[in-house]
Amino acid sequence: MKTPLNYTGNKSRLMDQFKNHFPKDVNVFVDLFCGGATVGLSVDAKKVIFIDNNINVINLLKHLSKYNFDTLLLRLETLVEKYGLSYSAKHGYKKYKKLSGETDNNGFKEYNTLGYYKLRSDYNSVKDKSSKEACDLLYLLVVYAFNNDMRFNRSGEFNLPIGKTDLNKNNIEKLKQYIDRVKKIDCDFICGDFREENIKKILMDADFIYADPPYLIGNAVYNETSNWTEQTEQELIDLLELLNKSKKRFAVSNVLDKVGASNKPLSDWLFNRNDLHIVDIDYHYRGASYNKINRAAREREVLIKNF
Ligand SMILES: C[S@@+](CC[C@H](N)C(=O)[O-])C[C@H]1O[C@@H](n2cnc3c(N)ncnc32)[C@H](O)[C@@H]1O
Known part of the structure; x- marks a missing residue:
């Protein structure tokens, strides 16, 4: 499954590796820190609960799951027209290239600039951000923004500049796949912080928890406002310890070391533990040429599991 939200740090490339390490017999699967929801959408479970503290992400995942594909696409097409944005899935690329004299490097940037910033300011002025x-x-x-990312400033305004892509065949296919998938599985989308009591209760009732927190030694966009510190990392470790004591199975993604930095709270937690297992993840394992880069960055990405 590819996520319709092209989330930085999404785990779609790692799912083949993860599946070998996830249990097979899961009733309730929790995708904690779900982001674009790639992981939970790709697993076999009777029920999947997606949890993230980013209200905009949860609202959007919920929203996209509510409609059938054709209805949603029709609404999107109306908006694309209203804002005068390019729509290469329908009209191809050449049309826009001719109109704006774009170079290949800039994709649709030139053509979409006016419409994109109008769209952004209209979104920022809508009061009810959970409305349809x-x-x-x-x-x-997200489709037209820089790197297809999602970023908000502290006052909650979407603040990414324009990107190079548009509503292309790939985005449409991802959206369709997502809608098909969420309609097939039983799922809940919950906005919450992992430290909240109601979230802990959900975890305690689950059969398996996969957690993909912001990396203490990472630099993704969501780290800019999430303030993930050593203290937060420790609070997560405390929660995992509680789950472990309650015999709840979990797996957690993280980076233990990378050039010039190491995740000390996590390394300390793992030291001398034989109930916790560290699986080394090869982020670029499908493309052999990338392995060199990975080694050069000396980054150790891991999956930690307690079963
Ligand atoms: C590494 S990303 C998850 C990526 C996701 N697994 C995917 O495949 O798209 C981490 C997520 O944790 C969320 N987050 C940050 N702090 C949190 C907290 N205290 N409680 C719950 N979620 C949090 C962020 O909003 C972000 O979506």
């Missing part, structure tokens, strides 16, 4: 109108606009913002 706001969520449609947010999905389109």
Whole structure:
């Protein structure tokens, strides 16, 4: 499964490796820190609960799961027209290239600039960010934004500049796949912080928890506002310890070391433990040429499991 939200740090490339390490007999699977929801959407479980503390992400995932594909696409097409944005899935690439004299490097940037910033300011002025109108606009913002990312400033305004892509065949296919998948599985989307009591209760009732927290030694976009510190890392470790004591199976992604930095709270926690297992993950394992880069960065990405 590829996520319709092209989430930085999403785990789609790692799913083949993860599946070998996840249990097979899961009733309730929790995708904690779900982001774009790639992991939970790709597993076999009777029920999947997606949890993230980013209300915009949860609202958007929920929103996109509510409609059938054709209805949603029709609304998106109306907006694309309203804002004068390119729509290469329908009209191809050449049309826009001719109109704006784009170079290949800039994709659709030139053509979409005016419309994109109007769309962004309209989204930012909508009061109810969980409304249907706001969520449609947010999905389109992600499609046309820089790196297809999602970033908000402290006042909650979407603040990414324009990117190079548009509503292309790939985005449409991902959206369709997502809608098909969520309609097939039993799933819940919950906005919450892992430290909240109601979230702990959900974890305690689950059969398996996969957690993909912001990396203490990472630099993704969501780290900019999430303030993930050594203290937060320790609070997560405390929660995992509690789950471990309650015999709840879990697996957690993280980076233990990378050039010039190491995750000390996590390394300390793992020291001398034979109930916790460290699986080394090869981030680029499908493309052999990347392995060299990975080694040069000396990054140790791991999956830690307690079963
Ligand atoms: C590494 S990303 C998850 C990527 C995701 N697994 C995917 O495949 O797209 C980490 C996520 O943790 C969320 N997050 C950060 N702090 C959190 C907290 N205290 N409680 C719950 N979620 C949090 C962020 O909003 C972000 O979506």
